[in-house]
Amino acid sequence: MKIVYVVPGPMDDEEVKRRGELLKNWAFPGTDVEIVNVNEGPASIESMYEEYLSIPATAKVMFELERKGYDAAILGCAGDPGLDAMREITDKMLVLGPGQTSMIVGAALGHKFSVITIEETMIASTYELAFKAGVLDKLASVVSVAIPVLQLKLKKEKSLKKIIEAGIKAVKEDRADALVLGCMSMGFLDVAQEIEKAVGVPIVNPSKVGLKMAEAMVGSGLMHSKTAFATPTKISSRRVKDLDELYIRK
Amino acid sequence: MKIVYVVPGPMDDEEVKRRGELLKNWAFPGTDVEIVNVNEGPASIESMYEEYLSIPATAKVMFELERKGYDAAILGCAGDPGLDAMREITDKMLVLGPGQTSMIVGAALGHKFSVITIEETMIASTYELAFKAGVLDKLASVVSVAIPVLQLKLKKEKSLKKIIEAGIKAVKEDRADALVLGCMSMGFLDVAQEIEKAVGVPIVNPSKVGLKMAEAMVGSGLMHSKTAFATPTKISSRRVKDLDELYIRK
Amino acid sequence: MKIVYVVPGPMDDEEVKRRGELLKNWAFPGTDVEIVNVNEGPASIESMYEEYLSIPATAKVMFELERKGYDAAILGCAGDPGLDAMREITDKMLVLGPGQTSMIVGAALGHKFSVITIEETMIASTYELAFKAGVLDKLASVVSVAIPVLQLKLKKEKSLKKIIEAGIKAVKEDRADALVLGCMSMGFLDVAQEIEKAVGVPIVNPSKVGLKMAEAMVGSGLMHSKTAFATPTKISSRRVKDLDELYIRK
Amino acid sequence: MKIVYVVPGPMDDEEVKRRGELLKNWAFPGTDVEIVNVNEGPASIESMYEEYLSIPATAKVMFELERKGYDAAILGCAGDPGLDAMREITDKMLVLGPGQTSMIVGAALGHKFSVITIEETMIASTYELAFKAGVLDKLASVVSVAIPVLQLKLKKEKSLKKIIEAGIKAVKEDRADALVLGCMSMGFLDVAQEIEKAVGVPIVNPSKVGLKMAEAMVGSGLMHSKTAFATPTKISSRRVKDLDELYIRK
Amino acid sequence: MKIVYVVPGPMDDEEVKRRGELLKNWAFPGTDVEIVNVNEGPASIESMYEEYLSIPATAKVMFELERKGYDAAILGCAGDPGLDAMREITDKMLVLGPGQTSMIVGAALGHKFSVITIEETMIASTYELAFKAGVLDKLASVVSVAIPVLQLKLKKEKSLKKIIEAGIKAVKEDRADALVLGCMSMGFLDVAQEIEKAVGVPIVNPSKVGLKMAEAMVGSGLMHSKTAFATPTKISSRRVKDLDELYIRK
Amino acid sequence: MKIVYVVPGPMDDEEVKRRGELLKNWAFPGTDVEIVNVNEGPASIESMYEEYLSIPATAKVMFELERKGYDAAILGCAGDPGLDAMREITDKMLVLGPGQTSMIVGAALGHKFSVITIEETMIASTYELAFKAGVLDKLASVVSVAIPVLQLKLKKEKSLKKIIEAGIKAVKEDRADALVLGCMSMGFLDVAQEIEKAVGVPIVNPSKVGLKMAEAMVGSGLMHSKTAFATPTKISSRRVKDLDELYIRK
Incomplete structure (x- = not known):
């Protein structure tokens, strides 16, 4: 293949x-x-x-x-x-x-999932993507970490911290059962396991x-x-x- | 202005x-x-x-x-x-x-509206547009006339006939109360009045x-x-x- | 006309x-x-x-x-x-x-809109109106200012202040991109511009x-x-x- | 009581x-x-x-x-x-x-229900009523018999025949599991049992x-x-x- | 009967x-x-x-x-x-x-209702039940009291207190107009009237x-x-x- | 693994x-x-x-x-x-x-998918499964072939013919872009390729x-x-x- x-x-x-x-x-x-x-x-x-x-x-x-x-x-x-x-x-x-694909996988792991996105300005288009993917009904929320893409890797520790905070908020307040990382650069940080350990729900890495x-x-x-x-x-x-x-x- | x-x-x-x-x-x-x-x-x-x-x-x-x-x-x-x-x-x-704008106007004229589109292949994206416009709940159907855009004006009479047929179908079968023309070249044919006379429901011309x-x-x-x-x-x-x-x- | x-x-x-x-x-x-x-x-x-x-x-x-x-x-x-x-x-x-009409205009300006209504008791019927208008999916929230209609003009400054507070809440908490004033007497106060300046999103005045x-x-x-x-x-x-x-x- | x-x-x-x-x-x-x-x-x-x-x-x-x-x-x-x-x-x-009440009872008897209404012109408001009742998702269809209310009792046999025809259509084409009679005068004809026998699904008589x-x-x-x-x-x-x-x- | x-x-x-x-x-x-x-x-x-x-x-x-x-x-x-x-x-x-039945009755009493369930772990299946009942659109929220079923009767006073607190939260924050008790053992405590007095909205006792x-x-x-x-x-x-x-x- | x-x-x-x-x-x-x-x-x-x-x-x-x-x-x-x-x-x-999993895969291949089920009596529960999977919005239809499970393998040719007919109907009338086989015994017939050739859209075999x-x-x-x-x-x-x-x- x-x-x-x-x-x-x-x-x-x-x-x-x-x-x-x-x-x-x-x-x-x-x-x-x-x-x-x-x-x-x-x-x-x-x-x-x-x-x-x-x-x-x-x-x-x-x-x-x-x-x-x-x-x-x-x-x-x-x-x-x-x-x-x-x-x-x-x-x-x-x-x-990978956006729509990650969402349907996130949807398959529990009742509701949230997407962690880079910027506030991408939230609305993430909802539209969930509509296209057909899983809007299972999207608990879209939360942003407010980090420019090009900074994600440079400030990896800070980024990880912010992602974990956003994830915990989505689980607590929005009842997300799984989280989808909404950015490939976030995915290629290869930190899904650390996030999962900290947040306690499955993390969908779109890159993988x-x-x-x-x-x-x-x-x-x-x-x-x-x-x-x-x-x-x-x-x-x-x-x-x-x-x-x-x-x-x- | x-x-x-x-x-x-x-x-x-x-x-x-x-x-x-x-x-x-x-x-x-x-x-x-x-x-x-x-x-x-x-x-x-x-x-x-x-x-x-x-x-x-x-x-x-x-x-x-x-x-x-x-x-x-x-x-x-x-x-x-x-x-x-x-x-x-x-x-x-x-x-x-004009797409989303015509849809909300079509929605305001009755309970349900249909969109007449040029090609079968544009039907799915028309539904997505209605979702973006927020009026998906009022979209009765999207029907196509299967005429390439560049032929619409050249074959005006035939196009008009096909649009009227599609419109009648949408009103009868899908219970549309109004029709939205889903193509600017259709709109600039300036035939909304003829269609309205033939079909009996308001016609939204996106160009106008x-x-x-x-x-x-x-x-x-x-x-x-x-x-x-x-x-x-x-x-x-x-x-x-x-x-x-x-x-x-x- | x-x-x-x-x-x-x-x-x-x-x-x-x-x-x-x-x-x-x-x-x-x-x-x-x-x-x-x-x-x-x-x-x-x-x-x-x-x-x-x-x-x-x-x-x-x-x-x-x-x-x-x-x-x-x-x-x-x-x-x-x-x-x-x-x-x-x-x-x-x-x-x-003007209710349904303002809602579809509010829907056309962004992804989500909120309605500011006079009394708590009008909230549910505002949702029903959004359903009739076909834009329920874009309605972020309905917030009330708890001012009787007949007081709006008499206490214009206080009303304006309450409307602005309710608007800011709708934008911050409910992610409204635009606000619709849900009362004609509110509309004829002719204060949409002041509200827009204070809240930072477009204000739909139903009267206009x-x-x-x-x-x-x-x-x-x-x-x-x-x-x-x-x-x-x-x-x-x-x-x-x-x-x-x-x-x-x- | x-x-x-x-x-x-x-x-x-x-x-x-x-x-x-x-x-x-x-x-x-x-x-x-x-x-x-x-x-x-x-x-x-x-x-x-x-x-x-x-x-x-x-x-x-x-x-x-x-x-x-x-x-x-x-x-x-x-x-x-x-x-x-x-x-x-x-x-x-x-x-x-009795309208909303009959709908929720109809909804409770199976997966989908249809409403039989008197006139074509009442179809849209019946959908709005189902929205208010909260059971729009279970409404398979609204079908009309095109009989003025005041004729229902005068032409009881003809009315019964038309109701049965409409009901059979709703069950066959729209997959209704139950039918709701959408008119009190229809209900007071007291013919739910005859309709049920002919159509084969439960009939909700709003009067009863x-x-x-x-x-x-x-x-x-x-x-x-x-x-x-x-x-x-x-x-x-x-x-x-x-x-x-x-x-x-x- | x-x-x-x-x-x-x-x-x-x-x-x-x-x-x-x-x-x-x-x-x-x-x-x-x-x-x-x-x-x-x-x-x-x-x-x-x-x-x-x-x-x-x-x-x-x-x-x-x-x-x-x-x-x-x-x-x-x-x-x-x-x-x-x-x-x-x-x-x-x-x-x-009694679950679906109580939900449709709760839906008939106002615009939105909430369900009070025993454990956090039953929340998702309660939403699925509301979908089956066809009244998901009217479900304001599902709130849990975190009391094991078998404790409800043994600790009746404490249970009542927790149910009232959860109910007040649902009314205030989620705008529930009525509450449905989501557990038969809760229902057979026969305390709907006390809860109603304390919370101020109708209480649907599934047992009754x-x-x-x-x-x-x-x-x-x-x-x-x-x-x-x-x-x-x-x-x-x-x-x-x-x-x-x-x-x-x- | x-x-x-x-x-x-x-x-x-x-x-x-x-x-x-x-x-x-x-x-x-x-x-x-x-x-x-x-x-x-x-x-x-x-x-x-x-x-x-x-x-x-x-x-x-x-x-x-x-x-x-x-x-x-x-x-x-x-x-x-x-x-x-x-x-x-x-x-x-x-x-x-495999039911929910096949549905999300079917949803990912196009705009709408249909499920082919064995018996008329499984249609409603298939809709419920699509709701649980979160992809109800993309489910074009559920069509049945009316063959008991235990007959599928015994009458393989006849079953294949019926599945193809049902699939063509779903594509033509319900606008399905992909088909999901709604039964494992159907899947283990291992005939997805034949169906795909005959129907012209991707076939999701739940077994595979x-x-x-x-x-x-x-x-x-x-x-x-x-x-x-x-x-x-x-x-x-x-x-x-x-x-x-x-x-x-x-």
Whole structure:
């Protein structure tokens, strides 16, 4: 099984490598997991504007990766930016969004789950993501730690402390039975176990769960539904001959 | 009051002019309405992929239009592509999406409304838009006429016939009390009255209603909420100095 | 365009005149707006019982106003008492309820909105109104200021202070992105701007927004749906010959 | 236990007597059940307009009945017109609406129930009633028989046939497990058993169930909640001295 | 009318007798109410595991009671354990669960109700029960008193105090208009009136309301729907000849 | 990783062996998967009554399997009978229900999914399961093939044909983007690929997906939440010393 993890924007090579190694460690024997980053886009994604900025270049990379024979791709941002578009332009390579995927796993562990997000400004779009995932009824709350993405790793101890505080609040006040980390950079801190120990409920790490769910779905022979995510009609009807022709200039 | 209607992609000049004139005819006395088209992007929007393709260039245009002193901008696609992003990067110019706006007007006219969309493939995203608009509970159905956007005007009579058939079906089978046209090109056919006569329920034309609602909201002194659509923190915190710096290349 | 604002009960002439002037100031050029009050009914509406008391006499006035050629009527109470009945007995004059209308505008400005109501006892019916408007999913909360309607104007400063406090609470605790004033007398205090400055989110004034939305809908050629609000069958089938015959005495 | 059934409008004495006798037959031993009709109001209730017309005079009768020592009153129309108002102005006499009451009983018998209503035009308000009753999630459908109320008894055989047809449709197509008759005149036809035999699911007769539920609730020592249905503040604060003073004339 | 109350597990004879006498006191004249306890099962039901443990033996007792000619049986646990199964294997004897039944009565008394449950661990299943009852939309909250069932009667004063505190919290913070006692042992303390006096909202005692509702439903000629709760096909098709044959050993 | 698949009732040894081999084929390298059957219980599960019958003996087996060191157990019935109880009495071994698990996977593949169930009588409980899984909003429909479980394998061709017909209906009429097979015996027919080819949307086989999801969750270090599924207090407080003591006889 060949899986590729796609960082939807530029990332420094060392961090790409570090994340790639974590993914390899997490993979089942028999899974070949690669990581790529898209060489243009936002430095990090902390607003809807940056989500949308990331999509066109990432979509092109996805389109090419399908041609390279990957069985599944993980869209490496917990906001799942443009997931529906990625699924529209692929038809053999399963594309998974770790945001929605983590939410359904969180939902499966108990009655209610909460999402810990980086910034207050991402709370509303997290509710919309839960609606798209179909598990809005089980979302106890979305709580934010107010740490910019690019600071998470630099200030790892402080970040961990804030995540734990936010998690305890969600469990106590909102009756969350499980917590979902709502940011891939949070996930790649690889601190789910510490948080679980401190908070006392299962912690869903989107970075790890995204991979394991991709393996499970490919292993189950499942592909995203082309009924739900139809190839754009200009392409399927051959009115245009490649993806680039969909974008025109006056 | 200065309002601008933004076509989120390239459109031939004649059609831009024709739509601009319709808008001027529809405007209240005292409203100054302009139309612009974004000079790059998809030829038409019939998939989520094309929605996303349209956003980055359109956002830049929106950003500049705010600086030109417009009171409100209408994002000229009934899918409201990137509306949240457009609202994040503006703070004095109200941005309205005609999709969500038409839905709430449709909801206000009766108990249930249906949306008539161009293609089967846009049905699911129309439900998501109704969720974002908050009126999912009143959405009776989404029905499609299976006509590509670019054919609507060329085959006006046939399109009108199909829209009327779809509308009658929605009223009879799904108990819609009002119909929302789910496409701006459908709206600019300016045939709402003919449809209403044939179907017997109010028809919400997103092209016209988008404008009138912009006038009503500006006239009410209302702006979209910056609590809901916060300026991206990299900008508000001055970590970057302009919009372009949010997009980097490796 | 001819619009009439109907106070659904007796009001002193001076206040009627003051409100009429505010409405004229708010109207677009080209809109002719009148105000009438119904000369019998409750002194103010602060319970469901008083809502119902206001309906029969107000309905008769509405029925006559349609015959006078008005394009739209605004039912001047934020509880929209008997809106469905008013719509049943009119078929050319659009009737708008400022309660539901303000709620859909509030919903369009952000993700969630709250309503500020006069009395604790009106909270439940406000939720029911949001259900009728179709935007219950976006209603963050209903908060009350516990001021009798007839005191609002007499104690304007105190009222303003309480409204601001309630608004801040709704934004902080319930995550409201916009506030809807849930009472016409609150609206005609004409203090939305002061509240907005103090609270920091858009304030929907039902008195002003009711008018602007009526203008927008009439300007869009829209009428409430007669499929949704059918003329009572005793009338449409000519079993009775006028409205009065519907009410019999033994 | 003393229960009174209130017909919210004028009804011919013979029919009042006939219904009163049915109620007495249905009552538990030990229950004293009376019937009264309000001597002014609509001849029958087939629109929201007629619902509202019935409320003021009926409310006054309710107010007086409480003073006469009744334990409970049944508001004799399946639309429950003004139920909240009736509950606001009573504080010792339980007031039950047979519409909402029948719905919760229908909900308790299976997974889904349907309501059979008289006219197409009452369908939407029946959904609103189910929302108020809190059982909207279990409402499979509302189907109409298109028979004016005043014809139900005159054309009993034809009515029965139409009700059975509508019921079979609701069970087959909408998966209703139980049917609620959505009209008191339908209920007093006393044909629930025939319908049940023909359709094969339990039939909730609002006329009978309204009485039995009143007996059950009074027998359980239960009164409607005054927290939910507070006495109008003008009365509770003694700003007015009786109900009539709430209605003023200019 | 013959009604039987079934304690779904072993209970000491004195307590069975005490409860039986309360039931007889509560019954309408003309109702013959008996109590039985199932002679094996959990000592009390405070977890889903114990709910399930109680079902097989209780179902057999129910099956036999139907043959003895009872009109209705009350499944004496507020979790309604196995109610759907009991209804599947009976077709003449109405089976009621006091949990769901109390919830719909609580819902009928106001806008929102809360349930007071014994243990924190029963909160989630109480929400599921409200979903099954169809009144989840009206459930304000579930609050727990953290008292083991078997302690409720031994420490009656302390229990009463805790119930009142929990009730006041539900009314103040969660806006409950009525309270439902979520445990039959709580109900048989027979302290609803004291709680009502202290909290100020109606208190639904499931022990009493279960009986009165059974009387009301039987009195209305209603049976649970066999469309909803079909007899297991192995029985209805006569593939097995009695209930015992459904359980096999290898 | 050690996973055990538990058939919650007696099954003939050959079929147990056949299923065990399929599971071994499906497992990732490194996963050790065993199958056991509970030696008493219902012959098959086609009603809620049979679901409940299966729980007590299955729970005991689960309890013992945890002691044997399994990382996860799959409760081998698509109705997930007693899943909450199984999770209450385990605290190191993850217990998964293939019903809910398949539903969340089906939800992740598109906008809407349908479940194909064996009998009409299981439809309502399938909706309840979707509610428990939190994905009710994405459930397009539940369709039944009306084949007794024990006939599925004997009449494999006919069953396959009926499943395909039901699937096509769900896709066409209910707009399902993916189908979930709602029965383990259906899953172990191992015909998902044939169905997918015929119907054209992804098919979720609960037998395979249950295993792959167990591997993914254990591989992610996740356990069901003990906040959600607390150990029964009689056990956690040591009031009883083993599981058997929870069941008493009079």
